[in-house]
Amino acid sequence: MRARSVWQVSLLAMLFLVPSAIAQTRYTIDLPEPQTQMVTITASFDLSDIDAPDEIAIHLPVWRPGLYLVLDQAGTMRDIAATDNAGDPLPIRKTAKSTWRVERGDSSIVNFSYRIYANSIRNRTRHVDATHAFLSGSSVFVYNELLRDMPVRVDVGEMPDGWRVATGLRRTGPQSFECDNYDILVDSPLEIGIHDLIEFDVNKVPHEVAIWGRWDGNADRIVETFTALGEVQQDIFGEFPYDRYVYIIHSAEGLGGGTEHYNSTVCSTEPTMWLDDDRWDRFLSLIAHELFHVWNVKRFRPAGIARYDYLRENYTELLWVAEGTTSYYDELSLPRAGILTADEFLEWVGRNVNTHMNQPGRHIESLEDSSFDAWIKHFHRGPDRTPDRHNQGESFYRKGAIVSMMLDLEIRRRSAGTRSLDNVMRTLYERYPLGGDGFASADVRSVVAEFAGEPMDEFFRSYVAGVEPVEDHLDNLLADVGLRLVAPEESADGEVEAFTGMSVSSDGSVRRIRSDGPAYAAGVLAGDQIIAVNNLRGRADTNTRLDALDPGDEVTLWVMRRDELHELAFIASSRPAGDWELRPVDEPTRAQRLAFEAWAGTPLPVQ
Numbered sequence: 001m002r003a004r005s006v007w008q009v010s011l012l013a014m015l016f017l018v019p020s021a022i023a024q025t026r027y028t029i030d031l032p033e034p035q036t037q038m039v040t041i042t043a044s045f046d047l048s049d050i051d052a053p054d055e056i057a058i059h060l061p062v063w064r065p066g067l068y069l070v071l072d073q074a075g076t077m078r079d080i081a082a083t084d085n086a087g088d089p090l091p092i093r094k095t096a097k098s099t100w101r102v103e104r105g106d107s108s109i110v111n112f113s114y115r116i117y118a119n120s121i122r123n124r125t126r127h128v129d130a131t132h133a134f135l136s137g138s139s140v141f142v143y144n145e146l147l148r149d150m151p152v153r154v155d156v157g158e159m160p161d162g163w164r165v166a167t168g169l170r171r172t173g174p175q176s177f178e179c180d181n182y183d184i185l186v187d188s189p190l191e192i193g194i195h196d197l198i199e200f201d202v203n204k205v206p207h208e209v210a211i212w213g214r215w216d217g218n219a220d221r222i223v224e225t226f227t228a229l230g231e232v233q234q235d236i237f238g239e240f241p242y243d244r245y246v247y248i249i250h251s252a253e254g255l256g257g258g259t260e261h262y263n264s265t266v267c268s269t270e271p272t273m274w275l276d277d278d279r280w281d282r283f284l285s286l287i288a289h290e291l292f293h294v295w296n297v298k299r300f301r302p303a304g305i306a307r308y309d310y311l312r313e314n315y316t317e318l319l320w321v322a323e324g325t326t327s328y329y330d331e332l333s334l335p336r337a338g339i340l341t342a343d344e345f346l347e348w349v350g351r352n353v354n355t356h357m358n359q360p361g362r363h364i365e366s367l368e369d370s371s372f373d374a375w376i377k378h379f380h381r382g383p384d385r386t387p388d389r390h391n392q393g394e395s396f397y398r399k400g401a402i403v404s405m406m407l408d409l410e411i412r413r414r415s416a417g418t419r420s421l422d423n424v425m426r427t428l429y430e431r432y433p434l435g436g437d438g439f440a441s442a443d444v445r446s447v448v449a450e451f452a453g454e455p456m457d458e459f460f461r462s463y464v465a466g467v468e469p470v471e472d473h474l475d476n477l478l479a480d481v482g483l484r485l486v487a488p489e490e491s492a493d494g495e496v497e498a499f500t501g502m503s504v505s506s507d508g509s510v511r512r513i514r515s516d517g518p519a520y521a522a523g524v525l526a527g528d529q530i531i532a533v534n535n536l537r538g539r540a541d542t543n544t545r546l547d548a549l550d551p552g553d554e555v556t557l558w559v560m561r562r563d564e565l566h567e568l569a570f571i572a573s574s575r576p577a578g579d580w581e582l583r584p585v586d587e588p589t590r591a592q593r594l595a596f597e598a599w600a601g602t603p604l605p606v607q
């Protein structure tokens, strides 16, 4: 949805005397005992203006936008009750895991109340305790499909003294808010409680940062860096698509990651992050990621997720654009904003390429397939997913970022530096506004062709629909911006090391095992506890002993698996003792230097 011009709005107001919207669904949030992690919600559905049946269906979404995973959030609801206009009870029937049917008779109002146990901060869905209540709409607010597109009002009722509310919803009173419909409510989480608040403008648009948890108190650093990132991204799209933006930050041990929302985000981190410069830079890339999503996903999104179906999986083969392209820009925004040096940027991108090249699954699963299967693969937390994920496929975040970079360099090459992926992003934003049908793969290809000056079917066939290795073409493209891809053979300077294909935790347990290594073929399993390596005790020393192996060494592992001791033997193979890296070419031309600077917003480092 795009903002109408002020002129259009005032003309409409003069002609039609637009009344202020009447809420059709009103939610009241009560927090009488937050220390018990319980929140009470009452949803009042006003059916007087619609042709509603005698029995209405009420649902709680089974997932939340941004986390493509069925969470079955109704599983912590209890004390469910319904009443009519007069406050008398109405009969309720539960007909599916997340659906209730209420017989309303002739009552035009249905009040549906319930309590939710809210203890899921890592999923960024809902978390209540003595210090706050974080409530993400789809995890706490039930809905009726007939009223879904109508105005919503939210009142925060009972809450402890001294608590306050941060949210992207429009404020209509000290504890009252409204929005145009349920979808916006779902995308406007509320942070209620004790939090610090920082307010600043970026090019006259208000931004707020609400921080729950321990942090370093350096508000100036936040304002300076968040402003710089906002300006870089506003440049790409030409405007901010909101009139106010809210960063909700959760800072507590064990937290990480973020979720994009309509005009807000929730980003989580650990309190020690604020004390570490490298982790601060990583955190800023998260901030850049979630802000970029305010356009890419929150204002234009793939057809399969254009209008969310809250009761089941929503399929799209384009998460590589939604998440991968966003990941590309979250890093590219940092040198452009003067936060990372060019050297640091090259190191970051090089590390992504290196990780990608070390995923056996890169030969197995295309970007389109990994996007489509996100629900059962990437986001799935089943015990049989994580240990083998890198063998099964490749993340649409990581490969999506690399392929987005290649697309960017391709468009720059084919348009002689006059066009870039920035143009593609801005055009998708202008052409496929929220509320429409969303964009399809064919639309991405045609917008790319528009700016590249010709169709790029072969590119999409190879790297998006297919699993063609990226390294040769990537190296070729990088030359345009004065860079080259350095293979491990070269970065290792001829040195080789033993390769087992295992990655082992500090407690000696096998964390991951690569399907292209000798330990995999010998039957070493993720979860095995290594007791001894070649008859010498493992545990904390396991990695030291494995690192000391030479290529061709015979390896005998004693491992505990369940309550049994197993002996497993294999021969260590070899690999170059280096990584894939991005480096500047030896003597960059003026054209290469100019192209690098136009791309990364900072000069090409001298080799």
Ligand SMILES: [Zn+2]
Pocket (backbone or CB within 6 Å): 260, 289, 293, 322, 323, 326
């Ligand atoms: Zn994302």
